[in-house]
Every structure is written in C-alpha cells, then in structure tokens.
Amino acid sequence: MMLAVGLALCAPLLAYHGPAVRAPASRVGRSRLAMADFDYDLAIIGCGVGGHGAALHAVSKGLKTCIFTGGDAGGTCVNRGCVPSKALLAASGRVREMRDDEHLKALGISVNGVVEYDRAKVAAHANDLASRVKGNLVNSLKALGVDIIEEKGAIAPGGQKVQCVGADRVVSAKDIIIATGSIPFVPPGITIDGKTVFTSDEALKLEWVPDWVAIVGSGYIGLEFSDVYTALGSEVTFIEAMDRIMPTFDTQIAQVAQRVLVRPRAIDYRTGVFAAEVTPGVPGEKPVRIKMIDAGTKEHVETLEVDACMVATGRVPFTNSLGLDACGVETERGFVQVNERMQVLDKKGGKVVPHLYCIGDANGVMMLAHAASAQGISAVENIAGSKHVVNHEAIPAACFTHPEIAFVGLDEAAAKARAEQQGFELGIGMGNFRANSKALAEASGDGVAKVMFNKKSRKVLGVHIVGLHAADLIQECANAIEVGTTIDELAMITHTHPTLSEVLDEAFKAAVGRTAH
DSSP states (O other), X not given: OOHHHHTTOOOOOSOOOOOOOOOOHHHHHHHHHHGGGOSEEEEEEOOSHHHHXXXXXXXXXXXXXXXXXXXXXXXXXXXXXXXXXXXXXXXXXXXXXXXXXHHHHHTTOOOOSOOOXXXXXXXXXXXXXXXXXXXXXXXXXXXXXXXXXXXXXXXXXXXXXXXXXXXSOEEEEEEEEEOXXXXXXXXXXXXXXXXXXEOHHHHTTOOOOOSEEEEEOOSHHHHHHHHHHHXXXXXXXEEESSSSSSTTSOHHHHHHHIIIIITXXXXXXXXXXXXXXXXXXXXXXXXXXXXXXXXXXXXXXXXXXXXXEEEOSOEEEOOTTSOGGGGTOOOBTTBOOBOTTOEEESSTTOOEEEEEEEOGGGTOSOOOHHHHHHHHHXXXXXXXXXXXOOOGGGOOEEEOSSSEEEEEEOXXXXXXXXXXXXXXXXXXXXXXXXXXXXXXXXXXXXXXXXXXXXXXXXXXXXXXXXXXXXXXXXXXXXXXXXXXXXXXXXXXXXXXXXXXXXXXXXXXXXXXXXXXX
C-alpha cells in the first residue's frame, strides 16, 4: 500500500513509561562474544514503525543495537501517515456527524446554528499528535539503551558495515536490517507543486480545503481523504485506472462501501482512465487541469478543471540510496527481495546475502505499518537463532473512513481460486449491522461482515467488514486465523451483548448453519 498502510494503520505510541528491558544472562554473554569484532550486534537503517519494533525486540534479546533515523524518527507512519491522518479523520468525522441532521434527529438531538471548524486548529491537532508520538518513540529507544544515529545509513562495500551518509563515520554490525520504508508514487505526466497538486504528504498539512478536489486513485489513501474532504465541505472526483472504484477491496464489500461512503456524499468518479497529464493551478485564480485518457486505448476522453488534485496512486520503496548495488543486490522496481525469514536475496529467487535483512515497505511483501513491525520482530528472532516466519494472511488491514472498512486474509475471489486449486468447498457466512442492537442504538446500521472458510479443514480463510468500528472488530478474526481456530469453535464463543462484536457472532453462526438471534 499501500500507505494504507503506511497511512491507514499504525500501532499506537502515545506514551512510554516502561523500564529498560534486562536481557537474560545467557543472551548477554552471546552478545559480548559477537561484539568482539563489531561495534554493534545489530544496526537498523530506518526508524519508522518497523525499525522501532525491531530495535525494541532486539534489546529484549540482549543485542547491542543502533538505529539510523535519517532525521526522520517515526518515519512515514508517525510523521506523514497513519498517525496524523487519524487525527484529521477524527476531527472531520465529528464535523460530519454534527452536520448530519437526519442522524442526530434519529437520536433525538438537534443542533441550533451552524457547525463550524477551524482549519488551522484541525491541522495543528494532527501535527501536534505526530510530534507527541514521535517524541515518545524516540524516548522509548533511549530508555532501552538503543544508540540513535541521526544520519541516514547506506550499506558499505564488503557488508556488515553502515556508512553514515554525509559524515565520515562507518559503523560495523554483525547483522543489519533495512527498514527504510517508502515514498508516494507519482505517475509520469503529473506535476507536483505541493499546493494545488499534491500527495498525502502535503495533504496531511491541511493548508487549505479546496471546493473541488480530484483524487487520483481510490484505494485506502484516496478513500480516507475523500472522507476528510467531503466532511469539511469539498466536492470530490475520483479518477481510477481500474474498471471500478475501490479495486483492491473485496468486490461485495466494495459495493456496500460505495453505497455507504460514496453515493450519499458529494463524490463522483471516472473509472477506466489514466490521469495522463496534471498541470498545477493557482488557488482562486487558475484551475488545475487534468487530461484523462482511456486506460485501454490511451485515447483522450476528457479534460477536467478542478481546484486541486491529490495523487493517491500508491507508494514506492525508498531504497535507491542504500548502496545495494555495491553489495551485489538487485531490486525489483526498487523492492528488496527477501525470503520468508526476511533475509535479503541477491536477486528475485536468488541466494541469501549473509547478515542482511529487509522489512516493511522496502521489501513490498505487505505495505502496512504493523506488518513492518511484525517483520522486524521476526527478523530479530531469526538473527537471535529462533526460526520465525510471519503469517501475512493473519495480518489485518483497515481503512478509517466513517464507517470503517477492515479485512484479514483472502478476499472472495482469491478464496475461490484457492478452493478450486486445492480441491475443497468454500463456505461463507454473513452478519449484518442492521440486526445489531448496539449499531441500531448508534443509529448506524449500515454495514456487513463476511467470513469465508475451508469446509474441509474448517479453518478461516478471510474476513471482511464494512461498518461501525470495523477496524477494531477485525482483530478477533486475525487472531483466529493466526492460531488456527476453526469456524465451529468461533461459532461457540460467547460474545458480549449488546456489542458490535455480535455482528461477527452472527456471521460465524451463519457459516455453520445456525442463527444468532
């Protein structure tokens, strides 16, 4: 992602009060032996959520660790992604709710007067939150004795050494983890000026709220910002290259999301087209011009003039300054190739590069902040001698719109393909928010939950939810996939009444032919 990742998801770091972790004596002894020829047991290049998670786990394993921040402690998630975007979504969501007269009327509430917001203060809320979380992240590293190196790091020739970029210093380490993350992808033909044509990096600053904004791309990032902009009064036009909006979501869930998140709002869209040329404008004086071509024929189909254009076409790895060529490492479109233990390969399907690991967006396996953290912890486990492999099908994802969308595991198309390939029958169970007491109490009954499972093994293959607090509900399902809980066992688990979790209870029971209510 996905910044959705990047942007849509991040483990909270709002406070750190824990004591330093003391490693077991046996591990400390091994560390001292390993340190005989190296400055550190482990050097981590990049200090986003993945690098931070790896550093904390390394300390628990008794490894002397340093981390290169490149002046960007917290990385994309904390500074330009998950954290500040949640602040904007929280503030704009309140505005939307307080301006929704019909919804308030259903609850017996009326608002007298105009609901207003202060753009600068909303932006400050996002910026202040990012600064606070960044500070706590840095403090947690210091408290645990991780050496923080402010320069960027690059792999020095010969391996097991990191060059401090812009400084005359080389650090040696027995093992190295690359955790440099990603940056927004800007397609050819699009000119970014940071004001009228911009990526999520600039959008999060909320320097202005355009009357009409086109969003190129309708994935997690685009969808979340459509939620923010329409809540604050903008009209939005999606420009999507695929034949439907929200193409990365399960088809059925995308249809429900379109009914709930798109149709009732000031949103329209163009599908099957590329934004071939985007020319910046001048706020209040000259519009942004977007030349669209057919995705198939490449013929010009329309030129759109809008106040602003946000480019949300995904992210690309930030690996071009790491010096990987000198180590004999070939990347694929910038993505560092790894095996299931996060060890770097010299090329796709190639050989392991000793003592070099890569996690997070830089390897492209799963571009989510918490996936990067999981991979970092896994890499450290492997470095410490305990073989570990991340089950990426058990890692959930979420889009923090109002209401939210979340999923874990396979979508229906992938589940059907696997069923055909492996020769089992696919089972599906559905739950509905409109039948849930808690959702109805909130006057928020829109949404569904879908669970898919292998009828032979009874194991859960995937769960997709669109509805109130879907991002919180999905964790139960992720846990089930991780530990192998069967659909029959899930159907027998008691869920608190009245809570939104009963939507899942209904889906689990429906999957095995039972009724929840």
